[in-house]
Amino acid sequence: MTLQLTRRELLxxxxxxxxxxxxxxxxxxxxxxxxxxxxxxxxEEPSIVTETxxxxxxxxxxxxxxxxxENDQLKLLYLLYTLHPxxxxxxxxxxxxxxxxxxxxxxxxxxSIGACKYMASYYYSDFIEDVYMGSTLKVxxxxxVPAADLESGRTITLENLHVEDFAEILLSxxxxxxxxxxxxxxxxxxxxGYAEAQRLREPADEATxxxxxxxxxxxxxxxxxxxxxxxxxxxxxxxxxLSTMGLDTTGTYQxxxxxxxxxxxxxxxVNELPYTLNGSNVELDPxxxxxxxEN
Numbered sequence: 001m002t003l004q005l006t007r008r009e010l011l012x013x014x015x016x017x018x019x020x021x022x023x024x025x026x027x028x029x030x031x032x033x034x035x036x037x038x039x040x041x042x043x044e045e046p047s048i049v050t051e052t053x054x055x056x057x058x059x060x061x062x063x064x065x066x067x068x069x070e071n072d073q074l075k076l077l078y079l080l081y082t083l084h085p086x087x088x089x090x091x092x093x094x095x096x097x098x099x100x101x102x103x104x105x106x107x108x109x110x111x112s113i114g115a116c117k118y119m120a121s122y123y124y125s126d127f128i129e130d131v132y133m134g135s136t137l138k139v140x141x142x143x144x145v146p147a148a149d150l151e152s153g154r155t156i157t158l159e160n161l162h163v164e165d166f167a168e169i170l171l172s173x174x175x176x177x178x179x180x181x182x183x184x185x186x187x188x189x190x191x192x193g194y195a196e197a198q199r200l201r202e203p204a205d206e207a208t209x210x211x212x213x214x215x216x217x218x219x220x221x222x223x224x225x226x227x228x229x230x231x232x233x234x235x236x237x238x239x240x241x242l243s244t245m246g247l248d249t250t251g252t253y254q255x256x257x258x259x260x261x262x263x264x265x266x267x268x269x270v271n272e273l274p275y276t277l278n279g280s281n282v283e284l285d286p287x288x289x290x291x292x293x294e295n
Contacts, residue, residue, distance in 0.1 A: 048172055052165035054090065056082045058138070059189055060171060062150060063115070065181040075150060076112055077143045077176070080122060080189055083131045083163070090131040091162045094124050094141045098159040101149050101173070109141040113292070116140045118186035120200070121193030126293040138190075150176060200258025201272075209255045212275065213238065215282035216260065223287040232262075232286050242290075260284060 050057040058080040066076035079099065083090055097109045116124035122140040123129055131137045156171035179185045186194040204212070213236070220233035231243045234253065240262055242249045251265040259272040273289030275282055288294055 047170070048175070049168055049170040052168045053087065054083060054085045054165040055163060055169070056084065057169060057171065058082055060156070060173075060176045061185045061189060062176055062178045063180075063182050063185060064178050066112075068144065071146075073146045073148070074144045075147050076115060076182075077107075077145045077150065078115070078185060078189070079109070079141045079143065079158075080138070082136055082138050084136045085131055085133050087133070089133055091128050092123070092131055092137065092139055092160075093126055093128045094139065095126050096160050096162055097141050097166065099143050099145075100157045100159070101145070102154045103157070105149055107143040107145050109143055111293070112142050112144075115142050115182050116186070118183055118194050118197040119190045120196040121190045124294075201256050201261075204255045204257050208257070208277065211277065211280055212255045212260065212282050215280065216284060221284060221286050223290075225287040225291045226293070230286070230290060259289070262289070 059078075061078040061080070063076040063078070066074075068074040077099075079097065083092060094111050095109050099107045099109070101107075111124065111126055116122055119140060122138045124140040129137065150173050152174050154173040156173060158166040158169050158171075160166045177185075177188065179188060183194075186197070203209075216234040217236045218234070220231055222229070222231045224230070228244055232240055233243075234240045238253050240251055240253055242251075242262075249264055249266060251263050253263070254261045258274060260275055262271045262273060263269070264271075271289045274285045277283075
């Protein structure tokens with residue numbers, strides 16, 4: 001049975017182990033019949049630590065279907081955790097953690113576009129989010145790691161300047177769940193979030209389509225994202241023009257339960273613009289939809 005201890009408990013256990021060893025050494029001069037042999041499990045592994053006062057690791061996953069164009073040895077490793085600060089407020093993003101395997105190879109978290117598209121319960125962004133005492137936040141981070149470093153029997157440690165408790169966590173590659181795609185990871189790790197993500201992408205009913213279309217057709221939004229200014233204007237029945245740096249691109253849009261989905265007429269590129277509906281009022285968020293830092 002695998003034990004789960006905090007780093008403090010692990011150190012205490014180590015101290016007891018040293019004391020026991022010294023006690024045995026002091027008894028070396030006693031007759032053999034007075035010494036009880038101590039059985040040890042040679043296969044015993046280091047204790048896994050998945051929970052601290054501020055964080056709980058929800059799981060480790062690998063997308064086996066991930067293909068890196070620069071190096072085919074790299075796999076995409078997901079670290080999913082929940083923050084629940086007790087003593088101080090925290091700040092977190094999806095690009096702030098260093099992951100070390102076997103105390104040798106270090107990897108920095110970096111966001112991979114579309115990796116958490118179907119994990120609605122998890123925060124996955126380059127932007128820093130505040131997590132206040134008494135609240136919780138589920139966070140996803142991804143790392144590009146060579147397959148050979150993900151083989152069984154290897155230790156995993158974490159470091160994050162914003163979450164000191166990460167230093168207490170000890171994981172193992174034996175605990176990684178291997179999945180064939182990002183969508184399968186979402187279904188496995190976040191079934192409720194996956195269901196919600198699917199619902200938001202289903203075509204909206206006729207009444208909702210009419211309400212949203214009437215609210216955006218004939219209007220434009222100016223916004224700033226990716227260090228660039230944009231302007232998007234919508235036209236009946238379902239087209240748009242996007243302008244940036246003196247260039248215009250056009251396309252069509254579709255209204256789903258949670259997004260105005262814009263498809264570029266030339267490249268086929270798709271951007272999902274989140275919206276909220278309150279009666280006949282529509283709040284559209286094109287900055288998030290076109291951001292390269294949050295999708």
